[in-house]
Amino acid sequence: MFERIREDVRCVFDRDPAARSTFEILTTYPGVHAIIAHRINHALWARGLRWLARWLSALARWFTGIEIHPGARIGRRFFIDHGMGVVIGETAEIGDDCTLYHGVTLGGTSWEKGKRHPTLGNDVVIGAGAKVLGPLRIGNGVRIGSNAVVLRDVPDNATVVGVPGRIVAHERPSVSDRGAEIARKMGFDAYGTTKEMPDPVATAINAMLDHIHVMDKKLEDMCRGLKSLGAEVADLQLPDLGPCEIHSTAPVQELESGTEDGEGEGKTEASEAAGEKDPEKSADNS
Helix, strand or coil, X not given: CHHHHHHHHHHHHHHCCCCCCHHHHHHHCHHHHHHHHHHHHXXXXXXXXXXXXXXXXXXXXXXXXXXXXXXXXXXXXXXXXCCCCCEECCCCEECCCCEECCCCEEECCCCCCCCCCCEECCCCEECCCCEEECCCEECCCCEECCXXXXXXXXXXXXXXXXXXXXXXXXXXXXCCCCCHHHHHHHCCCHHHXXXXXXXXXXXXXXXXXXXXXXXXXXXXXXXXXXXXXXXCCCCCCCCCXXXXXXCCCCCHHHHHHHHHCCCCCCCCHHHHHHHCCCHHHHHHHC
16 A cells, blocks of 8 residues: 555656655645545455545545545556546546546446446546546546546547547557656646547538538539430529538647648648639629
8 A cells, every 4th residue: 555655656746747846745735645545545445444434535535625435446656636626436446547637527327336436447547627427448548638528438549528528539659668658658648638639520510511512513413414415404503512611629820731731731622622613603602
C-alpha cells in the first residue's frame, strides 16, 4: 500500500507541470490526499472494518471534495487533477496510469446489488465533467473528452466525445519497449482531448451533403438523357445547394492552411460538385 502511495505522488510530476516538489504535492493536492485516504480505507474495507472505512471516506470527501467509495479498486499511479466533484462508485475498477479530472463520475445506473460501476483499463484519461455510467468496459489507452456521457463499452485506443458518447477511431503509434515509458509521458492528453480530434457529427453531415450533390448531378444527367430521347420532362427550378459544408472546431490556422494548399485541397466533394454547375446560377441564388 505504501509503495503505491509513493508511486501516486511521483506520477504527479509527469502529468502536472505546476508540481514543484514532493512537499508541495503532499500538502496542497486534494487528489493526492483523496487517493492516500482511499488506499487506507480500502485496506480497512477488505479486512471487514466497513463502517470505519465508510466514515473515513466521508471525512476525506468533506476535506477534498472527492468521493471515492472504499470498495472501489484502483490501480497504480492513479492521479486526480483538481478533483472537485469526482465520484467513484463502490464496484468501480480502475487500471494503472489512469487520470481523472474534476467533475468526473464513475457511476451506476441500477439499484440492484452486484457489479454496477465501470471498469477502466490502463492509461485511461477522462476529461472534466465526463460521466461513465453503468458496468461498462473502458479499454486501454482510451481518451474520454470533457463533458462526454459514456453509456456503452469503449474499445482500446479510442476517443469518446459528445452526449451520448460517440466513439472516434484514434490510432496511436506503436513504440518499442525501451521507449514505452517516455512515449507514455509525451503522449499524455490533458483533459482527454487532442488537437487532431475530429468532429463525428460534422463528418456525418458532410458525408450526407456529398451524397446529395452526387445524386443531384446524376438526376440532371438522367433528365438530359430522357429529353434527348424525346421524353417530356418538366423543368423545375430547384434551389442550388451550393458549397455548403460543416466545419469542426479545429483551430482557425489549420482551417486557413487547408484552404490555401494546392488545387482542390481543403474542399469536400460537395463543393467540387457544386463548382461544376453554372456559375451564373450560383451567383443568382447567392
